[in-house]
Amino acid sequence: MKNIAIIMGGYSSEYKISLISGNVVYQNLDYKKYNPFCVHIFKDKWVYVDADDREYPIDKNDFSSTVDGKKITFDCVFNAIHGTPGEDGLMQAYFELIGMPQTACDYYQAALTFNKRDLLSVLKPYGIQTAISYYLNLGDEINIDEIISKVGLPCFVKPNKAGSSFGISKVHALEDLPTAIETAYKEDNEIIIESFLDGTEVSVGVINYKGKVTVLPMTEIVSENDFFDYEAKYLGKSQEITPARISDELTEKVGAIAKRAYEVLKMKGFSRSEFIIVNDEPFMLEMNTIPGMTNESLLPQQAAAAGISLQDLFGNAIEIALQ
Known part of the structure; x- marks a missing residue:
């Protein structure tokens, strides 16, 4: 034992x-x-x-x-x-x-993926597309006009290093930007402001299953709220449809990108990457390396759709770590 x-x-x-x-x-x-x-x-x-x-x-x-x-x-x-x-x-x-x-993955991969700004800039040379973004650190001068001229409206203001949608705001009007920035700073001293991508949101689990990098059936996220925020994630204010209602061709395309990101970063263990698909082009938002494992969480839903029980999912992770 x-x-x-x-x-x-x-x-x-x-x-x-x-x-x-x-x-x-x-x-x-x-x-x-x-x-x-x-x-x-x-x-x-x-x-x-x-x-x-x-x-x-x-x-x-x-x-x-x-x-x-x-x-x-x-x-x-x-x-x-x-x-x-x-x-x-x-x-x-x-x-x-x-x-x-x-x-979990190794410490470098964990630190890198936890930092949304750094992760996306490392993946960019591999042809992985991302939203247009603007960076702020606590204490920087805030030039509202400059931010809006770069990312447009609506836009998202996010803490750079936080999860579960804590501190994220979707900003529709210029005058709401300072409050959104303040909210994000409560979670982190670095912020990423991103252009709004109007498309289909999907979440893609990639794991090492029995020694093989495996893309799980992806989940389409339809939030009842303005975006996939904390309430949508944990309080049932969203529809999570697994497998996603996208064509086989597109499923393959997004899966290949998620798998490439996993392999490029030399990942281990679990990963769950979020994408928005606009005009059949996937844009990556982030990668989580310790995704939720609650019964409501996406990765367990995806494993179930692949015919992998929670016992197998968790046991597999332990066996691979022990090797």
Whole structure:
């Protein structure tokens, strides 16, 4: 039996969603093969939490815990932390330093994909198209006219390094731009302002399944709200249609781009890339390396459409990490 630490929580606004994801992983592992442990990672404590909610500190020297005088060590870590420090490379680097296998990509890929601006600029030379964008850092002078002349209206204002649509606004009118910028700065000190792409939004899961880079059936997102925001993602204010209602030809085209991005970046583990298709041309928005694993989340929906159960999906990630 392999001891598996499922890390969840984190230091960002996404910690609640991460706790749900982590518990879904916990409930769906094959108990005949794995002995799962819920490990909560928060700024003020790293603890193993048992079935009775008792907490045991994690020793950061070797990522072990001691219960009733007995030391528990882990064979592998299943990373279910959305946002920092699980999705931005910090935990990945720590696990690499202590020689602990973990299910996510490596630290460089995590840091790169977590930074939307850097990710898109690295992928551009490979012919992957993106929206027109304008960058701001906290403290920069804000020239509204210059921004609008570059990206136009409506436009999106996003924190550069945040997930679950926290801090994102869709701006329709010039006078709303300063408020949107302020909202984004609450999540991050770097901002990306992007032109609005009017098209079909699809989300594409790419994973290493049994040693082969596999594109899962993609999901088409039809938000009831103005865009695919937090409510649309988690509170049912959207239709998520898997597989997406696009032609086979277009499905193949988008899938090939998502797969190319995965391979170009030398990714491991899970990835979920978001695209907007305009006039049969896919434009990439971002890539998530610790996508949601809740029952409502897109990647589990896509795996189900491919005939992969959650037990297989999670077990596969652990087996590949252990290799």
